[in-house]
Structures are given as structure tokens and as C-alpha cells.
Amino acid sequence: MVEVAVTPPAVLDVSDLRVSYAGAVKALRGVSLSVPERGVVAVLGNNGAGKSTLLRALSGTLPAHNGAITGGTIRFAGRALSSDPAAIARGGLVQVPEGRRVFANLTVEENLRAGGLAAPDQAARAEARAWIDALFPILRERASQRAGLLSGGEQQMLAIARALMASPQVLLLDEPSLGLAPKIVEQVGAVIREINERGVTVVLVEQNAAMALSVADRAVVLEVGEVALEGAADELAESDAVQERYLGMATQAPVPGHRVASRAQPLRVDDLTVRFGGLTALSDVSFTVEPGSLHALIGPNGAGKSTCLNVLSGVYAASAGSVRYGERELTRLRPHRIAALGVARTFQNIALSPAVSVLDNLLVARHRRMRSGFVADGLRLPRARRERAEHEARVREIAALIGLDELERPVGTLPYGTRKRVELARALCAEPELLLLDEPVAGMVADESEAMARAITQARAELGISVLLVEHDMTFVMGMADRVTVLDFGRRIADGTPAEVQRDPDVLKAYLGGAA
Amino acid sequence: MNQFVTLLVGGLFLGAIYALVAVGFVTVFKATHVINFAQGSVLLLGAYVIARSHASLGFALAVVLGVLVAAAASVAIDALLIRRIRRADLGTLAILTLGVDILLATELSRRIGTDVLNIGAPWGNDVTELFGIRIATSRVIAGAVAAVLVAGFWAVFKFTDFGIAMRSAAADGVTASLMGIRLNRVAAAAWALAGALAAVGGLFLTSFPAAGVTSGVGLLALACIPAVVLGGFDSPGGAVLGGLIIGVVSVLTAGYQEELSFLGRGLGGVAPFAVMLLVLLVRPSGLFGTREVTRV
Numbered sequence: 001m002v003e004v005a006v007t008p009p010a011v012l013d014v015s016d017l018r019v020s021y022a023g024a025v026k027a028l029r030g031v032s033l034s035v036p037e038r039g040v041v042a043v044l045g046n047n048g049a050g051k052s053t054l055l056r057a058l059s060g061t062l063p064a065h066n067g068a069i070t071g072g073t074i075r076f077a078g079r080a081l082s083s084d085p086a087a088i089a090r091g092g093l094v095q096v097p098e099g100r101r102v103f104a105n106l107t108v109e110e111n112l113r114a115g116g117l118a119a120p121d122q123a124a125r126a127e128a129r130a131w132i133d134a135l136f137p138i139l140r141e142r143a144s145q146r147a148g149l150l151s152g153g154e155q156q157m158l159a160i161a162r163a164l165m166a167s168p169q170v171l172l173l174d175e176p177s178l179g180l181a182p183k184i185v186e187q188v189g190a191v192i193r194e195i196n197e198r199g200v201t202v203v204l205v206e207q208n209a210a211m212a213l214s215v216a217d218r219a220v221v222l223e224v225g226e227v228a229l230e231g232a233a234d235e236l237a238e239s240d241a242v243q244e245r246y247l248g249m250a251t252q253a254p255v256p257g258h259r260v261a262s263r264a265q266p267l268r269v270d271d272l273t274v275r276f277g278g279l280t281a282l283s284d285v286s287f288t289v290e291p292g293s294l295h296a297l298i299g300p301n302g303a304g305k306s307t308c309l310n311v312l313s314g315v316y317a318a319s320a321g322s323v324r325y326g327e328r329e330l331t332r333l334r335p336h337r338i339a340a341l342g343v344a345r346t347f348q349n350i351a352l353s354p355a356v357s358v359l360d361n362l363l364v365a366r367h368r369r370m371r372s373g374f375v376a377d378g379l380r381l382p383r384a385r386r387e388r389a390e391h392e393a394r395v396r397e398i399a400a401l402i403g404l405d406e407l408e409r410p411v412g413t414l415p416y417g418t419r420k421r422v423e424l425a426r427a428l429c430a431e432p433e434l435l436l437l438d439e440p441v442a443g444m445v446a447d448e449s450e451a452m453a454r455a456i457t458q459a460r461a462e463l464g465i466s467v468l469l470v471e472h473d474m475t476f477v478m479g480m481a482d483r484v485t486v487l488d489f490g491r492r493i494a495d496g497t498p499a500e501v502q503r504d505p506d507v508l509k510a511y512l513g514g515a516a
Numbered sequence: 517m518n519q520f521v522t523l524l525v526g527g528l529f530l531g532a533i534y535a536l537v538a539v540g541f542v543t544v545f546k547a548t549h550v551i552n553f554a555q556g557s558v559l560l561l562g563a564y565v566i567a568r569s570h571a572s573l574g575f576a577l578a579v580v581l582g583v584l585v586a587a588a589a590s591v592a593i594d595a596l597l598i599r600r601i602r603r604a605d606l607g608t609l610a611i612l613t614l615g616v617d618i619l620l621a622t623e624l625s626r627r628i629g630t631d632v633l634n635i636g637a638p639w640g641n642d643v644t645e646l647f648g649i650r651i652a653t654s655r656v657i658a659g660a661v662a663a664v665l666v667a668g669f670w671a672v673f674k675f676t677d678f679g680i681a682m683r684s685a686a687a688d689g690v691t692a693s694l695m696g697i698r699l700n701r702v703a704a705a706a707w708a709l710a711g712a713l714a715a716v717g718g719l720f721l722t723s724f725p726a727a728g729v730t731s732g733v734g735l736l737a738l739a740c741i742p743a744v745v746l747g748g749f750d751s752p753g754g755a756v757l758g759g760l761i762i763g764v765v766s767v768l769t770a771g772y773q774e775e776l777s778f779l780g781r782g783l784g785g786v787a788p789f790a791v792m793l794l795v796l797l798v799r800p801s802g803l804f805g806t807r808e809v810t811r812v
Binding site for chain 2 (some may be wrong): 057059060061063085086089090094095097101104105106113115116117118151162166189273
């Protein structure tokens with residue numbers, strides 16, 4: 001390292017940027033960021049910190065999300081940034097959107113051509129195309145396939161390649177590692193380094209701090225719409241503040257819950273098989289959730305975990321096998337009948353009414369227990385009012401147990417991690433005996449998933465319920481589960497206590513690949 | 517049997533005209549998510565311009581003018597009205613186009629009055645014999661023109677940069693704009709196409725065996741709505757097939773009116789909608805429509 005005092009000229013300069021949504025919610029409160037030419041700058045932060053908002057401001061897509069810049073400036077290549085997304089992209093500031101967003105019904109080749117539409121000329125397109133063929137040989141092999149058929153990792157590569165077709169001066173990457181296996185994340189990191197070596201400036205927005213800091217020269221950490229930390233990437237990676245917040249160094253696994261007294265009955269899954277057309281999503285899966293226990297169902301992406309949960313809650317039909325809760329067979333019951341037996345679930349994708357307050361979202365779950373009809377309720381008869389007050393009191397108790405306050409706020413304005421806990425609380429408000437949780441910590445950073453783990457353990461201890469937890473993050477369940485069932489490619493490959501499962505060679509192979 | 521074959525072929529040719537108008541409808545829906553009820557009055561506008569100008573310009577130039585005016589009117593609806601409220605919901609936009617349709621159709625009927633304007637086609641009332649079936653020449657030409665236009669559109673959408681921009685924008689507008697695709701231009705192109713196709717459809721719908729341009733022609737385009745719904749709303753291929761089915765069904769029910777008299781008179785006008793309902797009962801998203809898929 002040579003010590004140079006001169007800072008390279010900033011190609012992208014954000015100064016005191018303020019953004020609000022719907023004229024009210026302040027998402028960015030004076031963010032400044034300077035991206036030097038040919039640099040790699042990482043933007044880190046929790047969900048709700050303002051990372052996506054910053055990217056939307058840079059790509060001109062705020063109006064599409066009902067947001068607006070209320071103050072500050074963005075300068076790109078020495079000029080004020082255009083407000084038209086297409087003009088920004090054609091000017092050389094190109095974004096790879098979050099969730100990849102490849103055009104699923106177009107072929108790989110057509111996706112690349114779509115990206116090339118923003119290139120300055122034919123020569124630039126041809127040059128970019130040759131480079132992409134070298135960088136991503138897999139895309140050349142699958143050029144005539146529909147993009148929707150690619151795996152998640154391949155789609156991410158295609159999304160990056162598509163943006164490179166525009167010969168960008170600055171490439172904005174929104175959460176490129178989201179939902180990808182560790183090995184693929186490593187590949188994405190390597191690709192980003194290679195792109196940068198070709199002279200492209202990179203702005204990398206990531207929750208995965210370890211990956212982002214290993215690639216970036218500089219980093220900023222956003223927190224509730226402001227820059228909380230800023231500095232050279234290697235220094236930040238060493239700093240205690242970042243290690244605690246984003247790498248989970250100082251976090252401790254929650255204490256495993258002991259078996260609690262429970263009203264619940266055992267849930268027995270026997271030789272469950274689910275086929276979609278010719279595809280067998282689950283084959284001969286069996287396990288038992290003992291009353292009052294916390295049972296984890298884990299496995300890599302695509303193992304069949306969500307399918308299993310969807311059969312248990314009546315959303316999908318079983319092709320063969322049985323699911324019994326106590327004495328009742330669940331496979332032929334409609335979802336609301338299963339709910340009436342005391343089996344509640346949460347969803348992987350949040351399914352709450354965003355414009356309605358937390359309290360009202362939770363009260364919906366009490367519907368099954370409310371006796372007064374809508375007429376009595378609408379007329380606010382004393383009986384109905386008394387009933388509502390009772391339910392409201394119980395809902396507040398459960399919310400407190402889960403660590404929710406601000407019950408009057410519309411759900412849509414809450415950060416992601418909190419919304420997931422509202423979902424958990426809503427399921428609990430139905431007073432279930434058995435709770436099915438679908439990836440409760442997906443997409444969360446360390447402190448958010450810790451809060452979720454506390455909420456789950458607490459709820460089980462206080463309410464005496466059984467919990468079936470579906471999760472692909474093995475470390476999360478190890479600290480809290482009594483028993484673990486591991487699925488891979490629709491088959492059960494292990495079943496036992498966390499300690500037993502952790503040592504199982506098949507499990508190691510499924511999770512770590514050939515390296516184990 | 518002979519009558520059946522004659523009616524079937526006649527129905528397919530009529531269906532080809534419906535298919536053209538339906539493809540325009542689907543193009544607009546895919547590019548801008550607008551259910552464009554103004555398509556009917558734009559069709560009437562195109563036919564009206566051709567009928568009024570063929571005497572002075574000659575037929576070929578009159579057709580060009582009619583197509584251009586209809587395309588321009590269609591683009592104007594998008595640029596002046598729709599673009600400002602692009603993110604409004606489906607219902608609002610559909611009702612807006614319904615309003616435009618009423619305004620434009622009212623003005624055109626005021627101008628046409630009770631007249632029947634001749635479209636001035638050089639093929640007039642000629643009848644062609646095709647494999648022993650006698651059929652109006654205008655319908656045969658309509659079929660050929662429709663086949664060429666549909667094939668042309670397919671090739672453009674499939675192979676050109678413009679087609680890729682259009683399909684990207686239809687698939688995911690925000691992402692397409694991040695790739696430098698100008699959504700307003702894509703929208704304008706889609707509306708222009710729809711207007712032009714409507715004018716061509718109008719030309720053939722008012723040629724022989726139809727009497728000419730009357731104020732009621734805009735309503736004829738209503739038959740394209742069952743065609744579009746039947747085909748699945750967002751599928752150009754479905755629109756073509758839907759158009760052909762509706763053409764055949766309406767010609768067959770009209771042809772066998774006597775035999776079907778127990779169902780009442782005027783069945784030809786109702787049959788397309790009846791077929792649409794029957795298909796929707798079996799396939800709620802139409803024959804080729806994208807089913808709404810939600811992951812839980």
C-alpha cells in the first residue's frame with residue numbers, strides 16, 4: 001500500500017440526501033456518500049435502514065414506489081442526475097435490481113439483448129457480449145433457454161450480465177447474495193472483483209456484511225436513514241462496532257427451551273408424499289412433533305420444507321401418506337377446518353394488511369373466538385363492546401410477550417423484522433395448540449433474528465404450545481430446537497436431537513457439498 | 517354439409533378481422549395494463565376517415581390516412597390521458613377509456629347521422645370462388661392481410677430489438693426502465709399499433725358483405741372483447757385463436773338461425789358471449805392466459 005493523500009475524483013456524489021414516502025415516512029435523513037472512480041463502495045445496514053431507498057433514488061425509480069427526494073443532491077459524472085430511469089441507465093449508471101428480476105419468459109439471450117439496449121453503440125455491445133461470454137460460460141450454454149428456468153445463482157449471474165451489456169460506468173448491485181448458498185455467494189463476490197478490475201465502479205448494497213466487506217474498498221453503514229459508520233472496508237471489518245452488529249460475533253445462541261406443560265396433542269406425519277405433475281416434491285417423509293416441543297424441519301433450498309408445511313396447513317393436497325393431529329386426520333381437511341383444530345401458521349412471505357394497525361391485524365386472528373355477530377358489533381352493543389375489550393386485552397398481552405409495542409402503527413410502516421414478529425403474534429392470537437412457522441428469520445440480520453428467537457422461545461414457554469419450525473439456516477435452530485428433522489430433495493435424511501443431526505454425515509454433505 | 521363448410525370458411529375469414537382488432541387490444545394491455553374500451557370508436561374513426569377521403573385521395577391513400585389518423589388518435593389517448601395516471605388501478609383506466617369511447621363514438625355518429633358511407637374498396641361486391649365455395653372477395657383479402665400482419669408482428673416481437681424492449685417492458689416495467697428501456701415510447705408504440713390494427717379491421721368490417729360505414733360499426737368491435745377474454749387477455753396467440761372462434765361461432769349461429777329459432781332471434785349477436793362464458797367456466801384465465809400464481 002502506497003500512502004497517497006490525494007482522493008480520486010468522485011464519479012458519484014450524494015450529498016445530504018433526504019427522501020420520504022407518501023409525503024410522510026422519512027426513509028433517508030441526510031445521507032452523504034462519495035463513490036470514487038473505479039472504487040467498490042459497500043452500503044450496509046439492516047432491513048429498513050434505507051439501503052433500497054438510496055438505490056431507488058440513484059436509479060430514478062422512487063416515484064414508482066410513491067417516494068420523492070425532499071432535499072439534497074445527487075451528482076453523477078459531474079452533472080446533476082436525471083430523474084428518468086431510462087436516461088440514467090443510458091448515461092452509464094446501471095442497476096442490478098434486488099431479487100434479480102430477470103425477464104422470466106424471455107430467453108437468456110433475449111435478456112442480454114434487453115440489457116444491451118442501453119449501450120452507447122453497437123461496438124460497445126459486441127465488446128460487452130464477448131466479455132460476458134468469458135465471464136459467465138454457463139449463460140452461453142443456456143442461451144436459448146427461458147431465464148425463468150435458471151437456478152437462483154444462474155439468474156443472479158444473468159442479472160449482472162444483463163446490466164454489464166449496457167457498458168456501465170457505475171454498476172449498482174442490490175443485495176446480490178440474497179437467498180443464495182454460501183458457495184454461490186463466493187462466486188458472486190469473485191465476479192464483482194473481476195468487474196471492478198475491468199474499470200467499472202461498483203456500489204454494492206448488502207445485508208451480508210462479511211461478503212460485502214471482503215469485496216469493497218470503502219463502506220458505509222446505514223441505520224434508520226442516516227450514515228452510522230463510514231470508512232475503509234478492511235478497517236470497518238476489524239472494528240468492534242461492525243463485528244457486533246453485522247457479523248454476529250458477540251451474539252449468543254438463545255438458551256434451549258425446556259419441555260413445557262402443554263395442552264397440545266402429538267402431530268404424526270407418516271410416509272407423506274406430494275407430487276406436482278411429474279415432480280415429486282416430498283417422498284415418504286415421516287416425523288412426530290411431541291406435545292410442547294419445538295421441532296425444527298430444516299434442509300437446503302428446494303428440499304421440500306415449505307411443501308410439507310403447506311400440506312400440514314391444508315394448502316396443498318397430499319398424494320399419499322397421512323398427517324394426524326391427535327386422532328384427527330388432516331390431509332383431507334380444508335385450511336380453515338385445520339385452523340379450527342388449533343393449528344396456526346405463519347407465511348414465508350409476509351401476509352398482513354399493510355394499511356391496518358398492528359392491533360387490528362392481530363384482532364383478526366381472534367375472529368374464530370368472537371361470538372357477537374357483525375350486527376351487534378357494528379351497533380356497538382354493550383355485549384359486543386365488552387367482548388372486544390376482552391379480546392383486545394388478550395391481544396395486548398400476547399403482543400407484549402413477543403416484544404411488540406406501538407400497536408397503533410400501520411403494519412406497512414414497520415421495519416421488516418418487526419413485521420415478521422407481528423405475523424408470529426397474529427398466529428399466536430388464534431390461541432393455537434400447535435404453531436407452524438415458515439422461515440421466520442429469512443432475510444433477517446443477526447439482531448433481528450435474535451429478537452425472533454427470543455419471541456418464539458418466550459411464546460412457547462408462556463403459552464404451552466408445540467412449535468414446528470421450518471428453516472434453512474441450521475445455526476438458528478440448533479440453539480433452540482428439541483428435535484430436528486432434515487430434508488434434502490424431498491426425502492428425510494436425518495432425524496434426531498440437534499447434536500445428533502449436526503454430526504450426521506448425510507447432513508454435512510447436503511449443507512456443505514463435497515467439501516465435507 | 518355444403519352449407520356448413522361455406523359458413524365455416526366464411527366464419528374463419530370474419531374471425532381473421534376480429535383477430536386483428538383483438539391483437540391490438542392485447543398489445544395495449546400487455547404494454548400498459550389498460551383494458552382499452554376505446555378500441556371500438558377508434559375502429560369507427562379509421563373507417564370513417566377512409567370512407568370520407570377515398571373520393572378525393574383515391575382508395576390506397578385513403579387507407580393510409582385512415583390508419584395514420586386512427587394510430588394518432590390512439591397514441592393521443594395514451595399520451596394525453598393515460599400517461600398522467602399510469603399507476604392508477606385497472607378499473608379506473610378502463611372506465612377512462614370507456615368515457616373516451618363514448619365521446620368519440622358520439623361525435624362520429626353525429627357526423628355520420630343516418631347515412632351509410634361507402635368504404636370505396638376497389639373489390640366492391642365481388643365474389644371469389646375458393647375450392648367451390650363462393651365467398652366475398654373483401655373477406656378473402658381481409659384473411660390474407662390479417663395473416664401477413666399477424667406473421668409480421670410475430671416476427672417483429674420475436675426477433676427485433678424493438679420487440680425485445682416491448683416484451684421486457686410488458687414483463688416487468690420497472691426493471692425494463694432500469695435497463696434503459698423508455699417505457700413511454702414502448703407505450704406509444706403499442707397504442708399506435710392498436711390504432712392502426714383497428715383501422716384495418718374497420719376497413720374490412722365495413723366492406724361487402726357489410727353495407728358500409730354506419731354509426732353502429734363501433735359496436736361491432738364489441739365482438740372482439742369476447743375474443744380477447746376467450747384467448748386469455750395477455751396472449752397475442754390467444755387473441756388470434758379467440759378471434760377465429762368468435763368469427764366462426766357468430767357466422768354459424770347466424771347461418772343456422774332457422775334451425776336454432778327455438779333459442780330466439782338475433783342469436784348471432786349473443787353467441788360470442790355465450791361461448792366466452794362457457795370457456796371461462798372451464799378455463800378461468802382463458803385459453804392461453806397467464807394464470808395468477810401466488811406462492812404461500
